[in-house]
Amino acid sequence: MKGFVLSFRSEFYKSRKTMGFWGAILLPLLISLLAFAIFFTKSEKFTAMQPMGLWVQFSMIGLGMMGTLLLPMYTIFIAYSVNNVEHKADTWKTIFSLPISRWSVYGAKFVYAVFLVFLCLALFALFTIGFGNLLSTLKPELKFNEYHMEVQLMQIYFKLFLSSLGILSIQFLLSLLWADFLKPMGLGFVATIVGVTAASKNWEYSYLFPYAHPMVAITTMIKQGDKARGPVRELQIDMFTKDVYVSLAIAVVVFIAGYFIVRKKSVK
Amino acid sequence: MVIQTQGLSFSFGNQQVVKSLSLQVPAGSIYGFLGPNGAGKTTTIKMLLNLLQTGEGSIHIFGQELQTNRISILSQIGSLIEQPAIYHHLTGKENLMNRALLLQVGEKRVDEMLNLVQLTGAANKKAGQYSLGMKQRLGIALALLNDPKLLILDEPTNGLDPNGIIEIRELLMKLVGTGKTVFISSHLLAEIEKMATHVGIINNGELMFQGTIHDLQNISQPLINIETDNTVDAANLLKRHNFTVTDINNDHLYVPFTSKQQVGEINTLLVQNNVTVYSISKQHKDLEKLFLDITKSN
Structure with missing residues (x-):
């Protein structure tokens, strides 16, 4: 366990000056700023909206982008980035000859990649809530203060996080095995396009394909209530849909299989 | 014996690159592991560090079997394999600090190592901007950070100018004076003969000669x-x-x-x-x- 903590801290130390780490902070910041700028400059367009609709509209800028292409691409990039640090510096041989178990080295790296995705999505939730509240102060005519969806936002982003773990585990392994940029990125990109297409066409088996999960997660996030009761007054998030379970299962299986593949593979 | 291998073999696919190698590296020696490029030196070294799974044979380091005592053995080894493994986006000192974090060594030791390899002045410069000689010295500082009993160096003078080679040689001789064992590979005997106490010569994966440097001189007709x-x-x-x-x-x-x-x-x-x-x-x-x-x- 000590080896794991040391390795994890070292991952942070190594990456703290790289785009891989800063991307996790800048991406949510920039997109939330963009949403903020739209609502701030064009506030007159939104004054007539109901508070709930307003929040949904506001948060869908980030959610929509992340739920389609951005989250899979970002996940692919993170998986590449944490492994590329070692490929570029030719340091696999050094980290695997440290007096630390291989499980700890491999596990810490994977968990660090998971942490970066989590950080990014947590900041998305945080910035959305923060900028929404800032808007309600700066533009009182927008009725941001009359509705609250902090919990739901956190749930949705947590669901997105869970739905990205399948992709992350696959891309992590690909990036670990292949030193170059094009192979894991190219494969990941093609798979993402396929996934997004499958999910947007509502293909019934898209929940089985990890690259479709973020988009499936967004489309299945609203709990289907009793429609006879009229318009929705309260958003209820359906967190554990079957696509999320598939994503988690893939993550666990690929993570464990990855360790044995790495063990077998000679360290260059 | 610090390193003792018996019948050590390794194959990449059908090609056997190390054949029944029996190394004997005594404590306190500078063991020159010599052979032309492609003789199997790096493969052997990677097996000694447990980076490659041994095909056949056994490896004992400090009298312990390597597979079953991996972590305790590795904690007493410092190594530099081929090109020094350095994070270019970090400074020289940050590279050492990162390793120090993993090995639980203090910053004082990092500064000592920088001083030992004469990089104190360039400590805060990005390692990517280092010259080859500086990178190699940083690599040696990284290998020495945990004060290892055994230092395994694979071609540490590769690509260095004569001055750099002399500096490294002097550094290694100083280290052996403090009771360490150095296992150093090279394809140039001239580089090794001035400091080695023992020599092993490998070619096509086979050990052709092993003994003291005097034994080697004596068989010369x-x-x-x-x-x-x-x-x-x-x-x-x-x-x-x-x-x-x-x-x-x-x-x-x-x-x-x-x-x-x-x-x-x-x-x-x-x-x-x-x-x-x-x-x-x-x-x-x-x-x-x-x-x-x-x-x-x-």
Whole structure:
């Protein structure tokens, strides 16, 4: 366990000056700023909206982008980035000859990649809530203060996080095995396009394909209530849909299989 | 013995790159592990560090079996394999601090190492901007960080200028003085012979020679070095009289030395046949030549 903590801290130390780490902070910041700028400059367009609709509209800028292409691409990039640090510096041989178990080295790296995705999505939730509240102060005519969806936002982003773990585990392994940029990125990109297409066409088996999960997660996030009761007054998030379970299962299986593949593979 | 291997073998697919290697590295030695490029040196070193799973045979380091005592053994080893593994986006000091974090070593030790390899002045410069020599020195500082009992260095002087080579040699000799064992690989004997106490020569995955540097010198057969006005005629003359001529060039020819008597006979023979002899002397074959002979004989 000590080896794991040391390795994890070292991952942070190594990456703290790289785009891989800063991307996790800048991406949510920039997109939330963009949403903020739209609502701030064009506030007159939104004054007539109901508070709930307003929040949904506001948060869908980030959610929509992340739920389609951005989250899979970002996940692919993170998986590449944490492994590329070692490929570029030719340091696999050094980290695997440290007096630390291989499980700890491999596990810490994977968990660090998971942490970066989590950080990014947590900041998305945080910035959305923060900028929404800032808007309600700066533009009182927008009725941001009359509705609250902090919990739901956190749930949705947590669901997105869970739905990205399948992709992350696959891309992590690909990036670990292949030193170059094009192979894991190219494969990941093609798979993402396929996934997004499958999910947007509502293909019934898209929940089985990890690259479709973020988009499936967004489309299945609203709990289907009793429609006879009229318009929705309260958003209820359906967190554990079957696509999320598939994503988690893939993550666990690929993570464990990855360790044995790495063990077998000679360290260059 | 600090390192002891028995019947160590390794294959990449069908190609066997290390064949039944039995290394014996005594404590406190500088063991020069020599062989031409592609002889299997790096593969052997990677097996010693448990980076490659051994095909057959056993490895004992500090008297312990490697597979089952991996972590305790690795905690006493410092290594530098091929190119130094350095994060270019971090400074020299940050590279050391990162390793110090993993090895739980304090910042004081990091500063000592920077001082030892003379990088204190460049400590806060990005390692990507270091010259090859500086990178190599940083690599050695990284290897020494945990104060290892055994230092395994794979071609540490590769790509260095003569000054850099001398600096590293002096550093290693200083370290052995403090009781460490150094296992150093190279494809150049000349680089090793000035510091090594023991030598292992590997070619095509097989150990061709192992022993002290004196053992190596002793198996070198002495030669008679003859300088004449016409080496070709002299060589032909000697051959007609049943002498073996091992080598010949414009100014010199070489005959295996057997006795002083024989030197006198050769001199008389040449002079009587009107060959002018400028000089005639006994000499040891240099180690470089010996090394080439050993590695070529296979």
